[in-house]
Amino acid sequence: MTDRARPAPRICPACDGFASAAITLGGRDRHGYLRTITVRCSACLGAGTRPARAREAARV
Numbered sequence: 001m002t003d004r005a006r007p008a009p010r011i012c013p014a015c016d017g018f019a020s021a022a023i024t025l026g027g028r029d030r031h032g033y034l035r036t037i038t039v040r041c042s043a044c045l046g047a048g049t050r051p052a053r054a055r056e057a058a059r060v
Contacts, residue, residue, distance in 0.1 A: 010051060012043055012044040012047070012048055012049055012050050013050065014042075014044065015041035015045075015048065016042065017048045017049075018025035018048070018053045019044055019047055020040040020041070021039055022036045022037070023036060023037055023038075024036050024045070
């Protein structure tokens with residue numbers, strides 16, 4: 001029997017699947033909470049999977 005080829009993993013190579021992260025800005029607001037911003041991967045736009053362009057190029 002021949003081995004079946006497995007499809008390539010769909011994890012985004014730029015962020016390794018961790019598409020968004022919360023970054024502290026330092027300090028706290030007047031209510032005592034940490035000030036944070038949420039950023040997302042610019043390559044996959046926060047999806048965590050490989051962008052469609054990269055998947056299409058891999059098939060060719």
